[in-house]
Amino acid sequence: MKNPITLSDEALVREIVKSNNTHLFSFIYDRYADKVYNKCLSFSNSSEEAQDLTHDIFIQLFIKLKSFKEKSKFSTWLYSFTYNFCVNYIQRNTHKKIEKVAVDASQDTLDVLDYQDTSILELKSEKLAKALQLIPAEEKMILLLKYQDDASIKDIQEVLNLGKSAVKMRLKRAKSKLMLAYQNI
Numbered sequence: 001m002k003n004p005i006t007l008s009d010e011a012l013v014r015e016i017v018k019s020n021n022t023h024l025f026s027f028i029y030d031r032y033a034d035k036v037y038n039k040c041l042s043f044s045n046s047s048e049e050a051q052d053l054t055h056d057i058f059i060q061l062f063i064k065l066k067s068f069k070e071k072s073k074f075s076t077w078l079y080s081f082t083y084n085f086c087v088n089y090i091q092r093n094t095h096k097k098i099e100k101v102a103v104d105a106s107q108d109t110l111d112v113l114d115y116q117d118t119s120i121l122e123l124k125s126e127k128l129a130k131a132l133q134l135i136p137a138e139e140k141m142i143l144l145l146k147y148q149d150d151a152s153i154k155d156i157q158e159v160l161n162l163g164k165s166a167v168k169m170r171l172k173r174a175k176s177k178l179m180l181a182y183q184n185i
Helices: 009-019 021-045 047-067 073-091 109-113 115-122 125-134 137-148 154-159 164-183
Strands: none
Touching: 009 021, 009 047, 021 073, 021 109, 021 137, 047 073, 047 154, 073 115, 073 137, 073 154, 125 164, 137 154, 137 164, 154 164
């Protein structure tokens, strides 16, 4: 076997799945622990909670690694895995649940709130953080993907397993809800 440091993520995953080698898995951990932690931190209320989530994600990741089918890059798959884990964690904790607002896709009322992307980027960070806490986790995640992680529409499509128009509509709705929450703070 080649040096694990020089192996691509996908080749390393194949070796880990084949051998069930925890030492090899430590290379995946070293490559992605900071990114997973930062994503967990965006979902949690504290660094300790984010560390716990990161630890739990890597435990589950080792168990579920064989389900990686290389239909996308490993980093994209891991991002999706992390996101889903964090959303499930938040949903399990009912005291953190935010009542979801059902929005009918055919309503034109959202068009009134069609803000430019720059307006979101210009919001004051402290007030923005409060507003992000007031919107549902799924909408918070799609906004963080787009504006914090600079994910393209195509990347978001892969992570969420959605079509291009669905991603654009969800982004539009999430921006509208965020701006409404921000204005009401």
